[in-house]
Amino acid sequence: DQQVKQNSPSLSVQEGRISILNCDYTNSMFDYFLWYKKYPAEGPTFLISISSIKDKNEDGRFTVFLNKSAKHLSLHIVPSQPGDSAVYFCAVSIFFGNEKLTFGTGTRLTIIP
Amino acid sequence: EPEVTQTPSHQVTQMGQEVILRCVPISNHLYFYWYRQILGQKVEFLVSFYNNEISEKSEIFDDQFSVERPDGSNFTLKIRSTKLEDSAMYFCASRSDRAEETQYFGPGTRLLVL
Numbered sequence: 140d141q142q143v144k145q146n147s148p149s150l151s152v153q154e155g156r157i158s159i160l161n162c163d164y165t166n167s168m169f170d171y172f173l174w175y176k177k178y179p180a181e182g183p184t185f186l187i188s189i190s191s192i193k194d195k196n197e198d199g200r201f202t203v204f205l206n207k208s209a210k211h212l213s214l215h216i217v218p219s220q221p222g223d224s225a226v227y228f229c230a231v232s233i234f235f236g237n238e239k240l241t242f243g244t245g246t247r248l249t250i251i252p
Numbered sequence: 253e254p255e256v257t258q259t260p261s262h263q264v265t266q267m268g269q270e271v272i273l274r275c276v277p278i279s280n281h282l283y284f285y286w287y288r289q290i291l292g293q294k295v296e297f298l299v300s301f302y303n304n305e306i307s308e309k310s311e312i313f314d315d316q317f318s319v320e321r322p323d324g325s326n327f328t329l330k331i332r333s334t335k336l337e338d339s340a341m342y343f344c345a346s347r348s349d350r351a352e353e354t355q356y357f358g359p360g361t362r363l364l365v366l
Contacts, residue, residue: 173354175357180359180360181359181360182256182258182343182345182357182358182359182360183295183343183357184357185354185355185356185357188354228294228295230295238283238285238300238302238307238308239285239297239300239308239310240287240295240297240355241297242294242295242296243294244293244294245294
């Protein structure tokens, strides 16, 4: 099942700089996109989402960008902080009538102090 | 802040045994889910549950799996006869019925089948 891909398994970023995490999907029917953050031994924690009618959504240090034509979304974290070190998953769904979230493989982000 | 809770946090069982994983969703939520993550792999959807019935299930969710909401607070996942490949982290999630409300996940139960 390769419907959602995160091609970078890991990423290291200096504290204070911008972290950019990427996600590609294949099914144009997906219309709701989310980012979750996961620490070891915890469940995924919701970060930010975007619906297909928008191309950008901001929440504090986190911004999600959606490029529907390229079937690509990205998460920008600026400035990056040590507490941002975690595994980040993108997830997608066909919002109405389809409850399941399809997750990417995750990107382990390490913020270097 | 309300949160989804799961018990037990860890469970070790012998192959062929039945296990029941328990979840207490957030109290005003109406939609419930189970996901799993095999070590090193992605989080996978198992089943969604609404209004006391399954609304969607994946191909992983075969006859060995069942879900139940036995009372107003608990949501359970039963595996009737566990297999080695059922070893995984199992996450429960819930959400409200508000438009564009996201799913909130519990901390997970780590199941090890020997």
